[in-house]
Amino acid sequence: MAASKSSSGLTLTILGCGTMGIAISSGIMRALEELKNSSSPPADTPPRLPNRIIACVRREESGKKIQSVLGSYDTALEISINENVRAVEAADVILLGCKPYMAQSILSESGMRNALRGKLLISILAGTPVEGVETAICGGSYGTYPTDLPHVVRVMPNTAGFVRESMTVIAASNPPLPEEWNKLVEWMFGRIGPVVTLLPHLMDAATSLCGSGPAFAALFMEGLADGGVAMGIPRAEAQIMAAQVLKGTAGLVAAGEHPAVLREKVSTPGGCTIGGLLVLEEGAVRGTVAKAVREATVVASKLGVEGTKNVNAPR
Numbered sequence: 001m002a003a004s005k006s007s008s009g010l011t012l013t014i015l016g017c018g019t020m021g022i023a024i025s026s027g028i029m030r031a032l033e034e035l036k037n038s039s040s041p042p043a044d045t046p047p048r049l050p051n052r053i054i055a056c057v058r059r060e061e062s063g064k065k066i067q068s069v070l071g072s073y074d075t076a077l078e079i080s081i082n083e084n085v086r087a088v089e090a091a092d093v094i095l096l097g098c099k100p101y102m103a104q105s106i107l108s109e110s111g112m113r114n115a116l117r118g119k120l121l122i123s124i125l126a127g128t129p130v131e132g133v134e135t136a137i138c139g140g141s142y143g144t145y146p147t148d149l150p151h152v153v154r155v156m157p158n159t160a161g162f163v164r165e166s167m168t169v170i171a172a173s174n175p176p177l178p179e180e181w182n183k184l185v186e187w188m189f190g191r192i193g194p195v196v197t198l199l200p201h202l203m204d205a206a207t208s209l210c211g212s213g214p215a216f217a218a219l220f221m222e223g224l225a226d227g228g229v230a231m232g233i234p235r236a237e238a239q240i241m242a243a244q245v246l247k248g249t250a251g252l253v254a255a256g257e258h259p260a261v262l263r264e265k266v267s268t269p270g271g272c273t274i275g276g277l278l279v280l281e282e283g284a285v286r287g288t289v290a291k292a293v294r295e296a297t298v299v300a301s302k303l304g305v306e307g308t309k310n311v312n313a314p315r
């Protein structure tokens with residue numbers, strides 16, 4: 001792997017390029033291709049964009065997977081196997097995309113603190129506030145954290161970034177990020193779906209609602225499809241139908257329809273929808289989903305870099 005810096009565009013190093021790193025990279029790479037083919041770039045396009053991605057992993061097979069998914073894009077792609085410090089040295093911007101419990105050992109690798117100095121570090125770690133990342137870089141001595149270390153920003157995207165349908169929450173930075181970095185973060189995540197900014201204390205709730213949300217929605221989708229299969233619809237068609245029903249409903253709500261109004265519009269008096277809804281209410285689906293979001297928020301808050309065990313143990 002080359003350790004030199006690119007002269008014009010930015011080098012984005014992904015420290016831990018698994019499910020999320022691949023999803024985010026693919027969205028960005030596709031957006032860069034669109035930009036290249038467009039005559040007038042949108043006004044919010046930052047002056048410097050990534051033109052090289054370095055994907056860091058531990059295992060050769062993970063590198064091969066990245067190459068197979070991302071290798072066909074125009075953006076320069078390098079796979080870095082167990083060479084994290086060199087990959088960060090070559091970077092302008094770093095996306096911390098490992099599991100939260102891995103971050104401590106990666107960020108405290110010899111030479112890492114120096115390699116990160118002055119750069120932008122975007123953390124997508126669940127359960128880990130900015131201060132936790134800073135402490136991991138400084139080996140625990142947060143009190144002496146020098147101002148020339150990286151600018152750390154916390155972001156929570158989701159796996160639908162792969163199809164550019166993520167919902168991303170950016171934690172408001174205090175003090176604010178330098179404008180150049182702020183624009184870049186909004187641009188990067190804006191390429192993979194809508195972005196909102198929230199106060200840092202809401203990031204565990206954002207992790208549950210947005211980060212875990214696709215898994216919750218997938219469970220509901222399976223239920224829809226199973227019901228159809230139970231009544232004779234072939235599995236493949238039932239799955240396509242369930243996915244499109246959720247997508248269409250999401251489109252209506254995103255366009256401004258209130259979910260309760262939508263529900264009432266579909267429920268013909270004396271019709272079949274109200275019959276089905278009564279069964280769902282009997283099963284306390286709405287309260288159960290809300291409680292699942294609440295539970296995942298509490299669990300997310302325990303997933304910090306120090307790697308707390310048994311976070312899902314009964315309380």
Ligand SMILES: NC(=O)C1=CN([C@@H]2O[C@H](COP(=O)(O)OP(=O)(O)OC[C@H]3O[C@@H](n4cnc5c(N)ncnc54)[C@H](OP(=O)(O)O)[C@@H]3O)[C@@H](O)[C@H]2O)C=CC1
Pocket residue numbers: 015016017018019020021056057058059060062063082084097098099100102106124125126156157158159211212
């Ligand atoms: N999964 C999701 O839907 C979401 C996850 N998140 C957050 O995103 C982060 C990533 O999650 P996810 O993508 O699912 O995780 P993955 O397990 O898919 O990816 C983790 C990556 O880290 C790599 N890695 C592990 N150890 C090292 C190391 N020492 N040096 C370099 N690379 C290393 C792994 O490589 P290898 O395979 O070679 O071990 C792997 O590619 C987590 O912090 C999670 O909290 C946030 C929102 C949604």
Ligand SMILES: O=C(O)[C@@H]1CCC=N1
Pocket residue numbers: 126207208211212303
């Ligand atoms: O389940 C998890 O811990 C991660 C964080 C959000 C989605 N997946």
